[in-house]
Amino acid sequence: MGLFKDLISIKDLTREEIDHVLVTADAMEPLAASGSDMLKGKILASLFFEPSTRTRLSFEAAMLKLGGSVISITEPRVSSVEKGENLADTIRVVENYADVIVLRHPLEGAARLAAEFSSVPIINAGSGAEEHPTQALLDLFTIFKNKGDIDGLNIALMGDLRYGRTVHSLAYALSNYAVNLYLVSPRLLRMRREIVEDISGKIKVEELEDVEEILPELDVLYVTRIQKERFPDLEEYEKVKGSYKVDLNLLSKAREDLILLHPLPRVGEIAPEVDSTRHAKYFQQTRFGLITRMAILALVLGAVD
Amino acid sequence: MGLFKDLISIKDLTREEIDHVLVTADAMEPLAASGSDMLKGKILASLFFEPSTRTRLSFEAAMLKLGGSVISITEPRVSSVEKGENLADTIRVVENYADVIVLRHPLEGAARLAAEFSSVPIINAGSGAEEHPTQALLDLFTIFKNKGDIDGLNIALMGDLRYGRTVHSLAYALSNYAVNLYLVSPRLLRMRREIVEDISGKIKVEELEDVEEILPELDVLYVTRIQKERFPDLEEYEKVKGSYKVDLNLLSKAREDLILLHPLPRVGEIAPEVDSTRHAKYFQQTRFGLITRMAILALVLGAVD
Amino acid sequence: MGLFKDLISIKDLTREEIDHVLVTADAMEPLAASGSDMLKGKILASLFFEPSTRTRLSFEAAMLKLGGSVISITEPRVSSVEKGENLADTIRVVENYADVIVLRHPLEGAARLAAEFSSVPIINAGSGAEEHPTQALLDLFTIFKNKGDIDGLNIALMGDLRYGRTVHSLAYALSNYAVNLYLVSPRLLRMRREIVEDISGKIKVEELEDVEEILPELDVLYVTRIQKERFPDLEEYEKVKGSYKVDLNLLSKAREDLILLHPLPRVGEIAPEVDSTRHAKYFQQTRFGLITRMAILALVLGAVD
Numbered sequence: 001m002g003l004f005k006d007l008i009s010i011k012d013l014t015r016e017e018i019d020h021v022l023v024t025a026d027a028m029e030p031l032a033a034s035g036s037d038m039l040k041g042k043i044l045a046s047l048f049f050e051p052s053t054r055t056r057l058s059f060e061a062a063m064l065k066l067g068g069s070v071i072s073i074t075e076p077r078v079s080s081v082e083k084g085e086n087l088a089d090t091i092r093v094v095e096n097y098a099d100v101i102v103l104r105h106p107l108e109g110a111a112r113l114a115a116e117f118s119s120v121p122i123i124n125a126g127s128g129a130e131e132h133p134t135q136a137l138l139d140l141f142t143i144f145k146n147k148g149d150i151d152g153l154n155i156a157l158m159g160d161l162r163y164g165r166t167v168h169s170l171a172y173a174l175s176n177y178a179v180n181l182y183l184v185s186p187r188l189l190r191m192r193r194e195i196v197e198d199i200s201g202k203i204k205v206e207e208l209e210d211v212e213e214i215l216p217e218l219d220v221l222y223v224t225r226i227q228k229e230r231f232p233d234l235e236e237y238e239k240v241k242g243s244y245k246v247d248l249n250l251l252s253k254a255r256e257d258l259i260l261l262h263p264l265p266r267v268g269e270i271a272p273e274v275d276s277t278r279h280a281k282y283f284q285q286t287r288f289g290l291i292t293r294m295a296i297l298a299l300v301l302g303a304v305d
Numbered sequence: 306m307g308l309f310k311d312l313i314s315i316k317d318l319t320r321e322e323i324d325h326v327l328v329t330a331d332a333m334e335p336l337a338a339s340g341s342d343m344l345k346g347k348i349l350a351s352l353f354f355e356p357s358t359r360t361r362l363s364f365e366a367a368m369l370k371l372g373g374s375v376i377s378i379t380e381p382r383v384s385s386v387e388k389g390e391n392l393a394d395t396i397r398v399v400e401n402y403a404d405v406i407v408l409r410h411p412l413e414g415a416a417r418l419a420a421e422f423s424s425v426p427i428i429n430a431g432s433g434a435e436e437h438p439t440q441a442l443l444d445l446f447t448i449f450k451n452k453g454d455i456d457g458l459n460i461a462l463m464g465d466l467r468y469g470r471t472v473h474s475l476a477y478a479l480s481n482y483a484v485n486l487y488l489v490s491p492r493l494l495r496m497r498r499e500i501v502e503d504i505s506g507k508i509k510v511e512e513l514e515d516v517e518e519i520l521p522e523l524d525v526l527y528v529t530r531i532q533k534e535r536f537p538d539l540e541e542y543e544k545v546k547g548s549y550k551v552d553l554n555l556l557s558k559a560r561e562d563l564i565l566l567h568p569l570p571r572v573g574e575i576a577p578e579v580d581s582t583r584h585a586k587y588f589q590q591t592r593f594g595l596i597t598r599m600a601i602l603a604l605v606l607g608a609v610d
Numbered sequence: 611m612g613l614f615k616d617l618i619s620i621k622d623l624t625r626e627e628i629d630h631v632l633v634t635a636d637a638m639e640p641l642a643a644s645g646s647d648m649l650k651g652k653i654l655a656s657l658f659f660e661p662s663t664r665t666r667l668s669f670e671a672a673m674l675k676l677g678g679s680v681i682s683i684t685e686p687r688v689s690s691v692e693k694g695e696n697l698a699d700t701i702r703v704v705e706n707y708a709d710v711i712v713l714r715h716p717l718e719g720a721a722r723l724a725a726e727f728s729s730v731p732i733i734n735a736g737s738g739a740e741e742h743p744t745q746a747l748l749d750l751f752t753i754f755k756n757k758g759d760i761d762g763l764n765i766a767l768m769g770d771l772r773y774g775r776t777v778h779s780l781a782y783a784l785s786n787y788a789v790n791l792y793l794v795s796p797r798l799l800r801m802r803r804e805i806v807e808d809i810s811g812k813i814k815v816e817e818l819e820d821v822e823e824i825l826p827e828l829d830v831l832y833v834t835r836i837q838k839e840r841f842p843d844l845e846e847y848e849k850v851k852g853s854y855k856v857d858l859n860l861l862s863k864a865r866e867d868l869i870l871l872h873p874l875p876r877v878g879e880i881a882p883e884v885d886s887t888r889h890a891k892y893f894q895q896t897r898f899g900l901i902t903r904m905a906i907l908a909l910v911l912g913a914v915d
C-alpha cells in the first residue's frame with residue numbers, strides 16, 4: 001500500500017501528502033505519452049451513479065495508460081441498484097471483481113461509507129455537494145506546473161461558489177498553502193459560511209462581488225459555471241451573469257502571466273476568443289487531470305511509494 | 306477447443322464435466338490475484354439484452370484478469386436490435402468481432418439459438434426463466450470450497466423457487482451429486498412440477514414450507530428473494546415473508562458450520578446482522594463467481610484442457 | 611504519422627490512398643486471428659452521439675485486436691453534451707485522454723469540425739446523411755477480396771439511395787475505379803442529383819427502377835434497407851417494397867459468381883434462404899469491416915506506413 005489507502009476528502013490529506021501527489025504526478029507525465037505496464041493485471045471498477053462523462057473517461061484513460069483495465073457501471077437505472085440493493089452490498093460485491101473502485105454518487109458521505117465496507121481502495125470521484133478531491137488535486141497540479149510553486153500566489157475562485165463541489169474541495173486544498181484567496185461571486189452564490197470559517201483560520205480569505213477590483217494582482221483566476229436554475233427569479237440572474245464572464249476586454253486588465261482555469265464544461269463563462277490567449281489553461285488542465293489520476297491510481301495500488 | 310464449445314444449460318453437462326469445471330476453477334484462484342496473459346489477444350463480446358450488472362461485471366472482470374479484452378452491448382434500446390434485427394443476424398455479426406460471446410436474453414431458448422448460428426463459443430448468462438448455468442457452477446464451486454465435497458450434504462433452497470432461474474439451474478446441477486435436497490417455499494412459489502419430477506428420480510427431494518423443521522440438519526442454506534409482485538394479493542405476501550427471512554435468531558438453531566448462500570442482490574431476506582457471522586458466504590460466493598467464470602472462459606477458448 | 615492524419619470523407623482520398631488502405635487491410639488479416647501489440651499503450655476514444663452498435667463494436671474490436679485500449683461515450687443524453695457543451699470543447703477535452711478519436715454524430719460536418727480542433731486523428735464513423743468513409747472502404751475491401759480487382763466490374767446499388775449515407779460514400783469511392791455503376795431505386799428514393807452528377811463525370815452511371823433488367827450482367831449487388839417512414843403514403847411503400855427484395859427466385863437469374871452485400875442490419879430486404887448461398891457475403895463483409903478498421907487505425911496512428 002502506498003501513501004493512503006482511500007481518497008475520500010481533500011480534508012483528509014496533509015500538505016505533505018498533497019505535495020507527494022503532485023511530485024508523483026510530475027513523474028507520471030512521460031508515461032501518459034508512452035503508456036506503461038505498471039498496473040498490468042489490475043482492474044478499476046468505475047461506478048458512476050450520477051453521470052460525469054469527463055471524470056469517468058479521465059479515470060478510465062489513466063488506468064489504461066498504466067496497463068490496467070476497466071469495468072464500469074454508467075447506467076444506474078439498469079443496475080442492481082434498481083432492484084433495491086444498498087450501496088454497502090454493491091461495494092462488497094464489486095470489491096471481488098476489482099482492485100480499486102472509483103465512485104461517483106449523488107449523496108454526501110457515500111464514498112466514506114463505501115470505504116468502510118471495502119477492502120480495496122475507494123477513490124471519491126464526487127459525492128454530494130461537498131467533495132471532489134481528485135479535481136482539487138488536478139487543479140493544484142495545473143497551478144504547480146504553470147507557476148512552479150503554489151505558496152505566495154494570489155488566487156481567485158469566481159462564479160457559483162455555493163453549489164459547485166469543485167470549488168469547495170479546491171478551497172480546502174489551497175488552505176494548505178500560503179496563498180491569498182479571493183472568493184468572487186454574486187451574494188446569492190457565496191461560499192458556505194462553514195467553509196469560509198474553516199479556511200479563514202489558515203489563510204487570508206477575502207470575499208467580493210466584482211473581480212475587477214483585484215484582477216491586476218491575480219496569478220490564478222478559477223472560473224465556474226453560474227447556473228440559471230440557482231436563481232429564484234430570472235431578472236436577478238440576468239443582472240449578475242455579465243459580471244462573471246471572462247473575455248478579452250476583461251483580460252486586458254490582467255497580468256500577462258495570469259492563468260485561467262475552469263473545471264469544464266463551460267457554458268458561456270469564458271468567451272471563445274480567450275482560448276487562443278496565453279492565459280487559457282483549461283484544456284491543459286484536462287491533460288493534467290489524466291496525469292494526476294494516473295498518480296493517484298499508482299499510489300493507492302502501491303505501484304509507487 | 307476444451308471440454309465443451311458452448312455453455313447453454315447445466316443439463317447439458319455430465320457430473321464429470323461439472324467436476325472438471327470445479328477443478329479448473331480451483332487452479333484459477335491464484336490468477337485472480339496476479340492476473341494472467343492466458344487469453345491475451347482474445348475478445349469477449351458481452352451482449353446483455355436484459356440488465357444484469359453483477360453478472361456482466363463478473364464476466365468482464367474474468368476476461369480481463371486472464372489478459373483478454375471486452376466489447377459490450379448493455380443498451381439494447383439503442384442497438385441494432387431496435388432497428389428490428391433478429392438475434393441470429395446479431396450473432397452472425399458479433400461473432401466476427403469476438404472470440405467468445407456471453408449472452409443474457411429475456412427469452413427462453415435464445416442462447417441455444419445463438420449457439421446454432423455462432424462459430425465462436427456462446428456462454429448463456431441467463432435466458433428466460435429456466436437457465437443460468439454459470440450461476441449454478443459458481444454456487445457448486447462455493448459449496449465445494451467450503452465443504453471439501455458436495456456428496457453427502459443436506460442442502461436447502463429457500464424462497465421463491467417458482468420464478469428464480471438461479472434455483473432451477475442449481476437444482477439440476479445438484480441432482481448430479483448424492484445430496485438431500487430440501488425445497489422450502491410458500492405454496493404459491495413452489496418449484497415447477499417438471500423440475501421436481503426430473504430431479505426426484507436422481508436424488509432425495511423434500512418440499513416443505515418452513516425451514517425450521519430441517520434447519521438443524523442443514524449443511525447449506527441457499528436463500529433467494531421473494532418478490533412482492535409475485536403475489537396476487539398483498540395480504541398473502543405479508544403473511545409469508547417473515548418466515549423466509551434469515552436472522553440471528555433463526556441461525557441460533559442451525560449447525561455451527563452451516564453456510565448461507567444467496568445469488569444477490571438481496572432485499573431484506575438476510576438481515577445485515579448475519580453478515581459478520583461465520584455462516585455468511587454470499588460475498589465470498591461473488592469472488593468464487595469471478596474465479597468460476599475465469600475457468601469457463603479458459604475452457605471454452607481451449608486455453609486449458 | 612502514416613498516410614493521412616484524419617479520415618473525414620471518402621472524397622478526400624485519392625485512388626492511390628484507397629488502394630493503400632486495401633493493401634494494408636490485406637496485411638492485417640492474420641492479426642485479426644492472433645492479436646497484436648502494434649498499438650499497445652494507445653487509447654481509442656469512441657464517441658457515439660448517435661447509436662450505431664455495429665460500427666462502435668467493430669472499431670473497438672479493431673483497436674483491442676491491435677493491443678490498444680478503448681474509452682467510450684455511448685450515452686449522449688447523460689454526457690456533458692447535455693450540460694450544453696459544444697463539440698469543439700468536447701473534442702479538446704477528449705484529445706487529452708486519447709490517441710485517436712472515432713466520432714459518430716447526427717450533424718453534417720461534425721467530423722470535419724472536430725478534426726480542425728483536434729491534435730489527435732479523427733475518424734468519421736458516420737456524420738449527417740452524407741459521409742461514412744470507413745463503411746465505403748470496407749465495402750471496397752470486400753469486393754476486392756472476392757473479385758481480386760475492382761476495375762472492370764458491374765456493380766449495382768439497390769434500395770434507398772436517397773437517405774442512406776452508406777451508399778453515398780460508396781458511390782464516391784467506386785468512382786475512382788473503372789466500374790459500371792447501376793443505381794436501382796424507386797423514383798422517390800433516387801440518389802441525390804449532385805452525387806449522380808459528381809460521379810457521372812468519372813464513371814458510367816445508369817439509373818433504373820428494376821434490377822432484373824441488368825441482373826444477369828452484375829458482379830456485385832449492394833442492397834440497402836427501404837424504410838417505411840420515407841414514404842408519404844403507405845400505399846406507395848407497399849407498391850415498391852416487393853421489387854427490392856432479394857430471394858432465391860430473383861437470384862436464379864444472376865451470375866453464379868454474383869456477390870451480394872448489405873451494410874446490415876437488414877429487415878426483410880434479403881430473404882434468410884439466401885444466407886446459405888454462395889452469393890451471400892454480407893456477414894463476411896462484417897469480418898472485413900474489422901480488418902479494414904484495424905488498417906485505418908494502424909495508418910492514422912503511424913504504426914504502419
